[in-house]
Amino acid sequence: MILMKDIIREGHPTLRAKAKEMTFPLSVEDQQLCDDLLEYIVNSQDEELCEKYNLRSGIGLAAPQVNASKRVFALHIPDDEKPLTNFIAINPKIVSHSVEKTYISSGEGCLSVDRDVPGYVPRYSRITIKAYDKEGNEIKKRLKGLPAIAFQHELDHLNGIMFYDHIDENAPYKDIPGAIPFERE
Numbered sequence: 037m038i039l040m041k042d043i044i045r046e047g048h049p050t051l052r053a054k055a056k057e058m059t060f061p062l063s064v065e066d067q068q069l070c071d072d073l074l075e076y077i078v079n080s081q082d083e084e085l086c087e088k089y090n091l092r093s094g095i096g097l098a099a100p101q102v103n104a105s106k107r108v109f110a111l112h113i114p115d116d117e118k119p120l121t122n123f124i125a126i127n128p129k130i131v132s133h134s135v136e137k138t139y140i141s142s143g144e145g146c147l148s149v150d151r152d153v154p155g156y157v158p159r160y161s162r163i164t165i166k167a168y169d170k171e172g173n174e175i176k177k178r179l180k181g182l183p184a185i186a187f188q189h190e191l192d193h194l195n196g197i198m199f200y201d202h203i204d205e206n207a208p209y210k211d212i213p214g215a216i217p218f219e220r221e
């Protein structure tokens with residue numbers, strides 16, 4: 037199982053690399069990688085396991101964050117108006133998106149960043165995505181809200197982009213024209 041020690045932190049070059057596409061059929065180790073990413077996220081949302089293994093609770097994890105420069109990430113967002121659970125996205129793409137933007141009003145964080153970086157991170161409010169599952173079947177989904185934000189955050193990791201790359205450091209809370217904030221409870 038993935039533990040915090042396996043999650044690389046900012047400064048590690050793999051977080052700035054462009055990850056490689058996965059090929060089908062997946063090798064046994066690639067299948068294991070997909071399962072491990074999802075297992076971490078699900079484990080990290082379990083109070084006991086979180087405590088027992090000292091995990092930082094998360095909703096998404098991308099392969100580069102465990103030093104595997106491959107185009108796959110996992111999302112598990114159970115308590116959402118439209119839950120997105122046990123989701124493994126292989127070779128993911130955004131095929132279309134709203135003009136409208138959103139941002140998490142309290143800003144973003146990252147399992148690979150051990151510090152607070154204040155500021156709004158602009159994201160598309162709604163996206164249509166394409167990805168493949170472990171069996172190589174094509175998945176198409178329309179996402180909004182936190183699932184849409186998280187998908188964009190994880191896709192950035194596959195392209196070596198960190199959330200704070202999107203923050204205007206001279207005006208971190210600059211208004212994002214037309215954007216509708218995502219209010220965390």
Ligand SMILES: CC(C)(C)[C@H](NC(=O)Nc1cc(F)cc(F)c1)C(=O)N(CC(=O)NO)CC1CCCC1
Pocket residue numbers: 092093094095096097098101140144145146147148182185186189190193220221
């Ligand atoms: C880094 C951490 C703060 C743990 C973050 N969790 C998170 O944002 N949870 C959250 C946000 C909400 F808006 C409402 C809510 F109910 C729970 C997270 O898992 N990630 C995953 C990560 O680092 N992937 O690489 C960062 C998030 C930033 C935007 C979405 C994912």
Ligand SMILES: [Zn+2]
Pocket residue numbers: 145146147148189193
């Ligand atoms: Zn992250």
